[in-house]
Amino acid sequence: MSDRQGLRGYVTARGFGPYVIPVPVQSLALRDYCARKKLLYGLPANENIFPHSYLVLEGMIADLSSYEGIVMCSMFMLPQRAERRRRLCQRVFDQGCAIHLVIEDMVIAGPQDVEKLEQLLVIDQLASQAPKSIALD
Amino acid sequence: MALPETFQSTKDASLAEEFLGAAYVIRDVEDRAALDELRREIVIAACRAINHLPPEDDGAFLDNIHHLVPVENLNALRLGLYRELNAKPWFRPTYFKLATHLVETLVGNELAMQNRINFSIQMPEDRTSLLDLHADVFAGETPYQVVQWLPLVDVRGTKSMFILERPKSDKVCQRLKDFSEGGMSALFDVVKPDLRWLDIPYGKVLVFSPNVLHGNVINDEATTRWSLNCRYTGLFTPYGIGERSLGSYYSPITARPVTRLGMAYRQPGGFEE
Numbered sequence: 001m002s003d004r005q006g007l008r009g010y011v012t013a014r015g016f017g018p019y020v021i022p023v024p025v026q027s028l029a030l031r032d033y034c035a036r037k038k039l040l041y042g043l044p045a046n047e048n049i050f051p052h053s054y055l056v057l058e059g060m061i062a063d064l065s066s067y068e069g070i071v072m073c074s075m076f077m078l079p080q081r082a083e084r085r086r087r088l089c090q091r092v093f094d095q096g097c098a099i100h101l102v103i104e105d106m107v108i109a110g111p112q113d114v115e116k117l118e119q120l121l122v123i124d125q126l127a128s129q130a131p132k133s134i135a136l137d
Numbered sequence: 138m139a140l141p142e143t144f145q146s147t148k149d150a151s152l153a154e155e156f157l158g159a160a161y162v163i164r165d166v167e168d169r170a171a172l173d174e175l176r177r178e179i180v181i182a183a184c185r186a187i188n189h190l191p192p193e194d195d196g197a198f199l200d201n202i203h204h205l206v207p208v209e210n211l212n213a214l215r216l217g218l219y220r221e222l223n224a225k226p227w228f229r230p231t232y233f234k235l236a237t238h239l240v241e242t243l244v245g246n247e248l249a250m251q252n253r254i255n256f257s258i259q260m261p262e263d264r265t266s267l268l269d270l271h272a273d274v275f276a277g278e279t280p281y282q283v284v285q286w287l288p289l290v291d292v293r294g295t296k297s298m299f300i301l302e303r304p305k306s307d308k309v310c311q312r313l314k315d316f317s318e319g320g321m322s323a324l325f326d327v328v329k330p331d332l333r334w335l336d337i338p339y340g341k342v343l344v345f346s347p348n349v350l351h352g353n354v355i356n357d358e359a360t361t362r363w364s365l366n367c368r369y370t371g372l373f374t375p376y377g378i379g380e381r382s383l384g385s386y387y388s389p390i391t392a393r394p395v396t397r398l399g400m401a402y403r404q405p406g407g408f409e410e
Contacts, residue, residue, distance in 0.1 A: 005208075005264060013277045013378055022380040023276075031212075040209060042265040048275040049378065055313065058320025059269060066264040 006040025007071040007100055008064070010057060012047035017076025017124075019103075026073050033071060033102045042067060047077075054079050054088075061091050069098035075106070075117055082118060089114050149242050156243055160303035161345035163337055166235040166287075172340065175231050176289050179222060179363075186217050196339060199290050200360035203260040212265065215258050223253045232367060233390065236285050236342045240369050243344060244283055247372040247396060249387040259296070259362040264355060268298075270325045272310065273347035273368075277378035282370040286343040289363035292335070296358035298351060299332040306349035324350075372396075 011026040021029075027044055034041035047056045057079075060070065070092065072078075078099075079085045089108055092099055098109035108117055145153065156162050166172045173195075180195045187206055192198035206214055222228050232254055233240070240248065259266045274280045286298070301309070309328055316324045328350060337343055345351070347368070356362055372389050376382035383389070392400075 013380065022385075024380065040265060041212065043212075043267065045269055046271070046276045049277040050275070053313075053317070055316060055320045055324070056269070056271070058318065059322035059324070060320070062320060062322035 003066065004068045004096075005066060006042055007034055007069050008042040008060060008067045009044025010047070010060060010070050010072040010077065011044045012077055013049050014047065014051070016074055019074060019076065021073060029073055029102050030071050033100065037100075039068065041071075052080075054084075057088070061088065061095075064092065064095045064097045067097060069100055069107075069109075071100040071102065073101070074103045075101050075121060082121075086114060086118075089117075152239070152242055156344075156346075158303065159333075160306065160349040161300055161335075161343060162239070162243075163335065163341050163343050164236070164239055166340060166342050167238055168234050169340060171231050171234050172287075175228075175235075178225070179218060179289065182218055182221050183214065186214055196290055199363045202258070202361050202363075203263075206260075208260055208263050208265060211258060211260060211263065215256050219253065219256045222256075229254060229367075229390075232285070232287070232365065235287065236344060239342070239344050240283065240285060244281075244369050245371040246391060247393055248369050248389070248391045249372050249383060250390045251368040252386060252388050254365050254367040257362065257364045257366065259353065259356045261356050261359060261361065266353075267355065268352050270321050270328070270350055270352040272306070272350050274377075276381075278347070278368075278381045279370050279375060279377040280348050281374035282347065282368045283344050284347050285367050285369065286337075286345065287365045288337050288339060288341075288343075289365065290360065291338045292362050292364065293337075294334050294358055295354050296356050296360065296362045297335045297337060298353045298364075299334050300345060301328050301332055301350040303346075303349055305331050309350070325352075 007030075009027065009030045011023045011030070013023050023044075023046060030044060031041050045056045045060050047054065057077075064070070079088060089099065092108075093110060098107050100107050104120070106113070106117065108114060143150070152162060176195055176199075180198055181191055183189075183199075183202070184191050189205060229250060233250060257266065257268075273282070273284075288297070292298075305328070309324065313324070316327075319326075335343060368387070370376070370387060372392060376387065380386065
């Protein structure tokens with residue numbers, strides 16, 4: 001067996017994007033994802049609840065030599081600042097790893113995937129600012 | 138002395154002082170026969186799960202489970218045992234019996250107990266069962282809880298868990314923000330020299346406050362760690378976030394008669410001026 005074994009889970013009790021998903025339910029989703037993809041699932045690390053803290057995620061990606069990547073429920077769990085997000089993705093790629101996003105069913109494995117991800121996030125942000133209704137008269 | 142001037146016995150005061158100093162205590166379990174029987178039930182359930190005959194030496198069987206179960210099947214075994222044992226009506230009461238006095242002295246005698254007791258099985262060199270440096274309060278759990286952590290085999294060094302004792306943990310947690318870039322792994326590097334690797338032989342139980350930093354690393358001992366953990370909090374203390382509150386995570390276990398009477402009391406009404 002390779003030195004790298006499966007995906008390390010990442011969960012958070014904070015709300016992310018439009019979602020608030022209890023941690024046990026996130027764990028179930030991650031475990032199911034790994035089972036479907038036939039990947040070994042590593043117990044998830046649970047992010048701190050303080051807003052804007054990514055201490056656990058930053059710590060987790062410091063050394064991914066034992067894993068093929070990390071898995072989390074959604075792209076909205078990544079840092080909100082694009083620059084920080086890109087830097088984080090790059091650190092994951094530098095270790096030969098990928099980021100698996102269950103809800104979006106995306107694997108972020110290289111710079112091209114980051115562009116797609118960024119596009120999605122920008123569109124989502126713009127769409128949320130669009131008016132819900134327009135007066136027609 | 139017939140007329141005491143303090144409310145605590147000397148023994149309880151010394152336990153409280155030790156706990157407040159380090160944030161943990163290790164004691165003999167309060168019912169050794171119950172521990173042996175509980176472990177036997179776990180061993181029998183594990184044997185059933187892997188089609189193995191019940192062993193003569195339960196400790197040796199658990200210590201060497203990595204020779205019988207590949208790491209790919211470890212989480213399935215752990216979850217199977219977690220579900221099976223937590224469905225037994227005796228499991229939580231027996232677990233509580235192992236440290237009743239200890240928990241009641243530290244937390245109170247009206248308690249809520251975690252709904253399910255967690256299983257940890259950490260095989261040598263296994264990287265899938267890591268619980269990095271953390272404090273449970275950081276994830277939204279109540280700061281008013283303790284963890285009863287029970288090894289089913291002798292544990293020491295990396296086969297055990299580590300803890301950062303209270304004054305040091307409190308101090309470093311105050312400047313958590315300074316580690317935003319490097320994250321918890323940078324924090325781990327800073328606190329590593331001060332970590333206590335708990336040496337807990339089978340037959341003893343650890344009770345600690347998960348408000349302090351703690352966790353585990355890859356087990357580089359030759360044998361597998363088996364441990365159980367479960368949380369208790371005072372029934373009438375603030376709970377954590379929704380998924381860690383009464384009902385979803387905790388349930389009352391020792392509500393006292395006066396509390397029951399109080400809860401049942403209904404003020405007479407219907408009067409008119």
